[in-house]
Amino acid sequence: MIVLKDILYKVPIDSVVGNTSVAITNVHFDSRQVALNDVFVAVRGTQSDGHRYIIKAVEQGAIAVICEELPAQIIHGVTYVKVIDSASALAVIAANYYENPSRNLKLVGVTGTNGKTTIASLLYQLFEKAGYKVGLLSTVKIMVAGEEFKATHTTPDSLTINKYLAAMNAAGVEYCFMEVSSHGIHQKRTEGLHFAGGIFTNLSHDHLDYHKTFAEYRDVKKKFFDELPKEAFALVNIDDKNGSIMVQNTKAKIVTYALKTVADFKAQILENQLSGLLLKINSQEVWVRLIGSFNAYNVLAIYATGELLGLEPIENLQLLSQLESVSGRFQYLISKGNITAIVDYAHTPDALKNVLETINDIRTKNEQLITVVGAGGDRDTSKRPKMGHIASALSTKTIFTSDNPRSEDPNAIIAEIEAGVEPLHYKKTLSISDRKQAIKTACQLANPHDIILIAGKGHETYQEIKGERFDFDDYKIVEETLKQLEK
Numbered sequence: 001m002i003v004l005k006d007i008l009y010k011v012p013i014d015s016v017v018g019n020t021s022v023a024i025t026n027v028h029f030d031s032r033q034v035a036l037n038d039v040f041v042a043v044r045g046t047q048s049d050g051h052r053y054i055i056k057a058v059e060q061g062a063i064a065v066i067c068e069e070l071p072a073q074i075i076h077g078v079t080y081v082k083v084i085d086s087a088s089a090l091a092v093i094a095a096n097y098y099e100n101p102s103r104n105l106k107l108v109g110v111t112g113t114n115g116k117t118t119i120a121s122l123l124y125q126l127f128e129k130a131g132y133k134v135g136l137l138s139t140v141k142i143m144v145a146g147e148e149f150k151a152t153h154t155t156p157d158s159l160t161i162n163k164y165l166a167a168m169n170a171a172g173v174e175y176c177f178m179e180v181s182s183h184g185i186h187q188k189r190t191e192g193l194h195f196a197g198g199i200f201t202n203l204s205h206d207h208l209d210y211h212k213t214f215a216e217y218r219d220v221k222k223k224f225f226d227e228l229p230k231e232a233f234a235l236v237n238i239d240d241k242n243g244s245i246m247v248q249n250t251k252a253k254i255v256t257y258a259l260k261t262v263a264d265f266k267a268q269i270l271e272n273q274l275s276g277l278l279l280k281i282n283s284q285e286v287w288v289r290l291i292g293s294f295n296a297y298n299v300l301a302i303y304a305t306g307e308l309l310g311l312e313p314i315e316n317l318q319l320l321s322q323l324e325s326v327s328g329r330f331q332y333l334i335s336k337g338n339i340t341a342i343v344d345y346a347h348t349p350d351a352l353k354n355v356l357e358t359i360n361d362i363r364t365k366n367e368q369l370i371t372v373v374g375a376g377g378d379r380d381t382s383k384r385p386k387m388g389h390i391a392s393a394l395s396t397k398t399i400f401t402s403d404n405p406r407s408e409d410p411n412a413i414i415a416e417i418e419a420g421v422e423p424l425h426y427k428k429t430l431s432i433s434d435r436k437q438a439i440k441t442a443c444q445l446a447n448p449h450d451i452i453l454i455a456g457k458g459h460e461t462y463q464e465i466k467g468e469r470f471d472f473d474d475y476k477i478v479e480e481t482l483k484q485l486e487k
């Protein structure tokens, strides 16, 4: 039996109306999911306010309500707990309800604009190959010791996080790697978790619709490091100018990694090819099957984390060379007709620039680089012209198309992307709003040895248009189209 006051442990409370010794069944922050004897936590959101649904939750059987403001109408038999901050209370309640599962394993959070999925997924692979039971919470999927679950967010809500961590406890998981998004930190989805370490990848332009200014976005990321406990490690990319800012106020042990600067963990790129990277890490050579100089940072962060969590350096290096690429991250095929098609999740200006520069480093001048790219609807609009500028400047030909238009007009998004194209690059671009048609056109324009980059959607298996999700898989489409054209 779970009692309300037990799950309120360490929640900053303002006042209580009713009895906190009542038995409760479940906890929800969505009134539509509330059933008899559940607790409803009213959270203020971006579209609506959970406080509006308190009456509905009580009608559905809620025995207790956690809120920042008491409702005008108090129902007898229901306990009302007024808290300072509902989102924060929800996170602490979630951890209490599932018996603090983050304390029974080593939890490492990865934050930064790009590279979170890559690092978290490859750490999952590394520790699994080292013989441990491992957990993963990522944009692509959730893993509990080999069992796969669907991911809906990069960082899920605090109840979902703790639910999966509890399942990991039950499965005997020793290490869990999770992505920590800026939305996740800002909405306090990760509060109340006990982290053994935090990793900072890099910081560049993204989500400025939500966070408004770059400084605000940076400070939200920094908050994750501010809150790490002193026994944790804070592993930071010190080549990124925001790396030192991230750990300015952390209590955790600061460990640095870099390619260009003096750091605790240092790497050098010896070779950079389409088949992989040859790196020198802390004076040892290692070959990895990951492509692009940005992946040298990811590999170095993974190596350093392995060592910080106790892997032997030799074993660590051996396992690094066995890692397989992550779905939708520089995932490529070479067709029968010798056309290389690359599918990559680059959906920020910086990621797009990195991927294009990597391809330009690898290709020879007579091969064309044909890029297919768009930008998501209902998301940061200021990145659109930047992406248009970068794609057109760094590709031989660029086809602008739709990403997930969501509620927006696809052609209006494309017009904003086109606005960033410099006049001298105009003639190298065309726009086709139907993404499938855009991919097909890229395939038709490609000659043997050319490279096609399809950016922005990576592993996604849908396209979201006007609230509906249609099946869509960049990799499958380009694979099938090239097969048909080369029949």
Ligand SMILES: CC(=O)N[C@H]1[C@@H](OP(=O)(O)OP(=O)(O)OC[C@H]2O[C@@H](n3ccc(=O)[nH]c3=O)[C@H](O)[C@@H]2O)O[C@H](CO)[C@@H](O)[C@@H]1O[C@H](C)C(=O)N[C@@H](C)C(=O)N[C@H](CCC(=O)O)C(=O)O
Pocket: 029, 030, 031, 032, 042, 043, 044, 045, 046, 047, 048, 049, 050, 051, 053, 152, 153, 154, 155, 156, 157, 181, 182, 183, 184
């Ligand atoms: C903008 C945003 O982050 N929104 C998240 C937020 O929803 P919200 O604030 O819009 O909620 P709301 O609709 O205003 O509702 C307020 C409250 O009323 C409750 N409610 C609402 C209706 C009702 O009938 N009854 C009821 O109780 C809701 O459950 C909610 O608690 O809280 C929800 C619950 O945790 C999230 O599912 C939701 O994510 C939406 C779906 C989303 O698209 N989020 C994206 C932007 C996101 O979080 N992305 C990051 C990755 C970003 C990156 O690439 O780095 C991620 O971590 O996934």
Ligand SMILES: Nc1ncnc2c1ncn2[C@@H]1O[C@H](COP(=O)(O)OP(=O)(O)OP(=O)(O)O)[C@@H](O)[C@H]1O
Pocket: 112, 113, 114, 115, 116, 117, 118, 119, 139, 154, 179, 181, 201, 202, 294, 295, 297, 298, 328, 329, 330, 344, 345, 346, 347, 350, 351, 352, 354, 355, 458
């Ligand atoms: N260390 C890095 N530095 C810069 N760009 C990177 C790095 N790692 C990956 N990228 C680029 O960013 C894209 C997204 O990578 P990844 O999915 O690992 O990032 P993410 O941080 O998880 O993104 P999201 O915020 O959408 O979850 C990749 O497809 C690649 O183009």
Ligand SMILES: N[C@H](CCC[C@H](N)C(=O)O)C(=O)O
Pocket: 154, 347, 375, 376, 377, 379, 403, 404, 456, 457, 460
């Ligand atoms: N986690 C990112 C994913 C963007 C992926 C891109 N395909 C899009 O739909 O904009 C976001 O929610 O902003």
Ligand SMILES: [Mg+2]
Pocket: 116, 117, 118, 138, 139, 140, 154, 179
């Ligand atoms: Mg991710």
